[in-house]
Amino acid sequence: MVATSSSSSSSLTPPTFQQRPQTPDDAKKNVGVLLLNLGGPETLEDVQEFLYNLFADPDILRLPEPLGWAQPLLARIVSYVRAPQSQEGYRAIGGGSPIRKTTEEQAEALQRAMDAKDVDAKVYVAMRYWNPFTEEAIERIKRDRITDLVVLPLYPQFSVSTSGSSLRLLEKIFRDDPALAPLKHTVIPSWYQRPGYVRAMANLIEREIQAYDSEEERKRGLGSRSAHVFFSAHGVPKSYVVEAGDPYKEEMEETVELIVGELKRRGIAYNGHTLAYQSRVGPVEWLEPYTDDSIRYLAKQGVEALVVVPISFVSEHIETLEEIDMEYREVAEESGIKGWRRVPALGCDQVFIDDLASAAIEALPYVDVNKAAAARSGQGEVENAAAAAAVLQGQSGLVPMGSVDALLETYDGDRKLLPVPDITVGEWEWGWTRSAELWNGRLAMSALAAILAFEILTGKAAFLLE
Numbered sequence: 001m002v003a004t005s006s007s008s009s010s011s012l013t014p015p016t017f018q019q020r021p022q023t024p025d026d027a028k029k030n031v032g033v034l035l036l037n038l039g040g041p042e043t044l045e046d047v048q049e050f051l052y053n054l055f056a057d058p059d060i061l062r063l064p065e066p067l068g069w070a071q072p073l074l075a076r077i078v079s080y081v082r083a084p085q086s087q088e089g090y091r092a093i094g095g096g097s098p099i100r101k102t103t104e105e106q107a108e109a110l111q112r113a114m115d116a117k118d119v120d121a122k123v124y125v126a127m128r129y130w131n132p133f134t135e136e137a138i139e140r141i142k143r144d145r146i147t148d149l150v151v152l153p154l155y156p157q158f159s160v161s162t163s164g165s166s167l168r169l170l171e172k173i174f175r176d177d178p179a180l181a182p183l184k185h186t187v188i189p190s191w192y193q194r195p196g197y198v199r200a201m202a203n204l205i206e207r208e209i210q211a212y213d214s215e216e217e218r219k220r221g222l223g224s225r226s227a228h229v230f231f232s233a234h235g236v237p238k239s240y241v242v243e244a245g246d247p248y249k250e251e252m253e254e255t256v257e258l259i260v261g262e263l264k265r266r267g268i269a270y271n272g273h274t275l276a277y278q279s280r281v282g283p284v285e286w287l288e289p290y291t292d293d294s295i296r297y298l299a300k301q302g303v304e305a306l307v308v309v310p311i312s313f314v315s316e317h318i319e320t321l322e323e324i325d326m327e328y329r330e331v332a333e334e335s336g337i338k339g340w341r342r343v344p345a346l347g348c349d350q351v352f353i354d355d356l357a358s359a360a361i362e363a364l365p366y367v368d369v370n371k372a373a374a375a376r377s378g379q380g381e382v383e384n385a386a387a388a389a390a391v392l393q394g395q396s397g398l399v400p401m402g403s404v405d406a407l408l409e410t411y412d413g414d415r416k417l418l419p420v421p422d423i424t425v426g427e428w429e430w431g432w433t434r435s436a437e438l439w440n441g442r443l444a445m446s447a448l449a450a451i452l453a454f455e456i457l458t459g460k461a462a463f464l465l466e
């Protein structure tokens with residue numbers, strides 16, 4: 001069993017990382033931190049290709065094994081059909097995703113924070129579905145002759161569909177490129193339990209709760225004691241958790257408990273909390289309760305004011321700026337909820353960035369799995385990387401790249417069927433309501449079969465194929 005948390009309860013002395021001033025041995029060390037993120041379309045013209053990249057990923061949408069070859073085709077169909085709806089969303093938030101800009105600012109802030117802690121490091125950004133792509137980041141790492149690399153997904157909680165997908169790609173790149181063999185590296189799979197993350201989130205929430213005590217809010221009959229803290233996480237299909245063993249839901253629930261515990265410890269009074277899941281797409285069941293249903297339910301229960309907390313992502317994106325700020329706000333207003341305040345995403349929050357810097361520095365000794373395991377076990381150098389990995393994983397939650405496959409096996413060993421994507425045309429949904437599930441599947445498969453038949457019979461590539 002591979003550990004997935006980065007908390008360390010080990011009583012053994014962890015290997016240490018030499019900080020400045022450098023020794024002659026350290027002179028050869030070039031430290032890098034690789035931030036993994038999703039990426040997003042920068043312009044409306046990018047949207048369809050971005051969606052294609054997303055739906056071509058078997059960790060987002062997976063056809064049964066015999067049909068695996070058709071995934072690029074299905075991804076073409078889905079991205080083509082979904083693009084107009086998705087473009088509407090991006091248009092509403094200014095014509096593109098802010099993810100790249102924010103992630104690059106976070107990378108710079110992290111580099112400064114590590115420097116302030118006396119660690120020279122270069123921080124790189126690797127996006128899964130848009131620029132700067134993972135492959136480009138790796139090329140830069142090679143060019144800069146990085147020797148020690150900490151891989152840090154910018155998702156606080158682990159999911160097969162997010163960090164898992166990025167790590168799977170990274171592992172493939174490492175496997176295929178012999179030039180990467182000497183690069184020592186380790187992965188922090190999730191970090192929601194880091195004290196700085198919990199504190200930074202609690203700070204932001206506290207500020208919004210207290211804002212309900214302003215004169216203006218009081219005149220509206222509200223106050224901090226009427227504020228219900230509403231955590232809204234990006235959903236995943238239930239099958240990820242129930243069948244594939246994705247730890248995402250469990251980690252999300254723990255995150256909420258930790259933050260609520262911190263608010264309680266500070267003695268902040270408010271009107272309870274809820275965790276719900278947003279952004280569902282597709283004909284399958286997603287994690288429940290759904291955000292919109294929960295807002296309506298709370299309104300019926302007499303909740304008057306919400307502090308809405310996006311909890312699964314650390315930068316603003318379409319699902320905070322459009323889905324929460326526009327769609328769910330409207331749901332709340334229509335349901336009679338008077339107070340609406342949304343907690344901003346962490347972005348470059350200093351408490352958060354400083355703690356992320358500490359996480360990366362604490363991970364550095366683990367880049368050399370054999371040495372680290374030897375130090376922990378008190379034995380000589382451990383030859384077998386898997387054995388070394390087991391020692392480390394059991395105690396630190398850090399994962400050497402070579403065992404990312406093992407980590408993913410733990411969650412997704414059987415490579416079960418993952419959801420067929422949402423295909424919404426105008427007002428008519430043919431893929432994502434539960435009642436339409438059967439017809440959606442049939443229609444999607446018929447369309448696929450028709451296009452394939454056309455291509456096979458005519459020998460020509462249809463417009464959907466590359």
Ligand SMILES: C=CC1=C(C)c2cc3[nH]c(cc4nc(cc5[nH]c(cc1n2)c(C)c5CCC(=O)O)C(CCC(=O)O)=C4C)c(C)c3C=C
Pocket residue numbers: 038039040041054059060061085086097098099155159161162234235236237281312313316317318319
């Ligand atoms: C922890 C965060 C996320 C999880 C888990 C996740 C799973 C997941 N997402 C889709 C489908 C889409 N996601 C889209 C955008 C998007 N997703 C996340 C985060 C998680 N996704 C973010 C931050 C973004 C926004 C990027 C941006 O540009 O701002 C989209 C595109 C937007 C749209 O059309 O709605 C799709 C589609 C699935 C199917 C899935 C789990 C299987």
Ligand SMILES: [Fe+2]
Pocket residue numbers: 234
């Ligand atoms: Fe998503």
